[in-house]
Amino acid sequence: MAHNELILTDVTKRFGGLTAVDALSFKVESGQIYGIIGPNGAGKTTVFNCITGIYKSEEGSVLWRGEEIRGKTPYQIVDRGIVRTFQTIRLFGQMSVAENIMSGRHIKSTQRWWHGIIPTPGKKRDELENWQKVEEQLDFFKLSEFAATPVGSLPYGLQRRVEIARAMAVEPTLLILDEPAAGLNDKETLELLETIFKIRDKGVTVLLIEHDMDMVMEVTDYLTVINFGKKIAEGTPEEVQKNPAVIEAYLGSEDDDDE
Amino acid sequence: MKELQKFAYPVFFIVMAVLPHMLDDRWQAVAITFLIFAVVALSQDIILGKCGMFNMGQALFFGMGAYTTAILNNEYGWSIIATIPLAIIIPALFGILLAGPIVHLRGDYLLVVTIGFNIVFVQVLQNNLGGVTGGPNGIFGLDSLSFLGYDLMSQISVYYFAFIVLLLTLWVMHNLAGSKPGRAMHYLREDQLAAESIGINTRVYKIFSFGLGAGIAGLAGTVYATQYSAVSPEAFEFIQSVLFFSIVLVGGSSVPGVLIGVFVMFVLPEIFREFATWRYFIFGFAMIAAMIMRPRGIWPATFGKIPKFLIKDNNHGA
C-alpha cells in the first residue's frame, strides 16, 4: 500500500505543436512541502492541471495512493483528497467569504438532491455542522471579520487567503498551491509562509509552485526544477541552488519573471 | 434592503390573501394570471438565475404540465387535483432527459437548442401527434376544481389554488437557497471550473436545476388549465419562453425582481389597455436600458445567506 504518495511518471502534455510538459517524473511523499519551480512558461501550471484533472496528459501516469488518477475529472480527484488553488485567483466573486469557504464543504456534506426541495432534521444538522467547520477555517485564516463580505471586494492578499481557506475546508490530504505568493507584499508573504507550515503541521502534504527563489528555499523540503516542460534538476533547496543548470535557466530569464 | 424585505413579505402575503374579495371577476382573472406566470417565472429563475443555464424553452415545461392535466382529465376522467403529481413528474423527467445531452453546451448554443425544443413541442401539439392533444384547437371543457367531494367552481377557488402553488414555490426556493444543491448551483454559475475544482459535479446540479424548474413550471401548467378549463398550443409558444427569460434577466434573480417583472409584463397591460400593444416595445426598451445600466437586473440576487453566528460585531458586512 502506497501511503499518500503522488507519483508522476513520464507525464507529457502537448498543445498542438508545443510540448508544454515533456516526460516529467517526480514523487511527492507524505508530509512534505514539495516545490516546483521554473521560469515563465516552463509548464508548471500545466503539470498541476494534469494532476488535478483539468487536463488529461497524453502520456504517462499520475498515481495517487497507488491509484491511477490520470483522466479522472476534477471533482473525482477532489473526492480523493487532492485540492488546489489557482495562479489567477478563482473565487466566487459575488458571494461572501463564508459562502466561498462553504463550497469546500460540498463533498463533506451528507445532503442529497432532495434536500434542495424539502428540508429534514438531518439536513438542518448537516448545514449547522458544515457552517461550524467554516467558522473554524475563518478563525484559522483570521478571516472572521470578513465572513459576510463579498469576496470580490477584498484586497488581493485577502483573496489569496480565502482561496487557501476554501481549499482547506475540504480537509485535503494533498494541497496544491499555484504561486500562492504572487502579488503579495513582504508582510503577507511572511504570513503565508507561517500558514503553510501550520497546514503541514496538520498533516497535510503541500505541493506548490513558486517563482520567488528566496521563498522556495525557505519553505520547501524538496523540489523539482523544470524548464521547457522538462526536469532540469531536483533535490533539496541547497542542492538545487548549487546546480549549474538551474543557475543558467534562472539567469536567462531573471528579468521577465515578474507579472 | 433586508429590513424592507422583512416587512414587505408579510404585507405582500396578507394583501395577496385577501385580494380576490376586493376584485371583480375580470380583475380576479388578471390576479390569477399574475400568480401563475409568477410561478413559471420563478421556475425559470431556478434554471437561468440560480444556475446560469441559458434556457429559452420554459414554456415547453409549462405547457407539458397543462396538457398532462388536460389529457388526464379529459380523456381519462381524472379529477384536476389527481393530475397534479403527474403534471409535475412528467415535465420534470422530460427536463432531465432534455438537459442530459445539452447542459455541457456553452450559453448561446444551449439557448438555440432549447428554442428548438420549444418549437418542436408546439408543432407536436398542433399536429395532434398521438391523437390526444386536440390539434390547433387544443383541449377544452375540462372539469372545474373539486376536492374531497366539494365542487370548487368559483374563480376565487382557482385564485387560492394558484396562491397556494405560489407559496409552495417560494417555500421550495427558500429551501433550495439554504441547501447543498442550491449553493452548488450558485457556485457553478459564478465559476464552473472553480466549482469543479472544489469537488462539485457540476453536470449533476445543472440537470437537477432543469428537473426542478420543469416540475414547478408543470405545476403552474395545471393551474393554467384549471383557470381556462382549456389548453391550446399558442399559449406555450416560444415567444412566451422569451418573456419568462427576459423577466428573470431584467428583474434580476430575486423574488421581488421576478414578481415586479411579471407585474410589468402581465398586469400593467391589463390596467392600461392601450399599453397592451406597446408592451413588447416598452419591455424591449426596458431590457436594453436594464442591461446597460443594471446588468445584474433591476433587483439583483442577494447572496450572503450565512448563519448569524458567523457574523461578528466588527464585521465589514455586505
Ligand SMILES: Nc1ncnc2c1ncn2[C@@H]1O[C@H](COP(=O)(O)OP(=O)(O)OP(=O)(O)O)[C@@H](O)[C@H]1O
Ligand atoms: N490551454 C493552453 N493552450 C495552449 N497552450 C497552452 C495552454 N496552457 C498553457 N499553454 C502553454 O504551455 C506552456 C506552459 O504554460 P504554463 O502555464 O504551464 O507555464 P508556467 O510554468 O505555469 O508559467 P508561469 O510561470 O508564467 O505561470 C506555455 O508556453 C503556454 O503558453
Ligand SMILES: [Mg+2]
Ligand atoms: Mg503558471
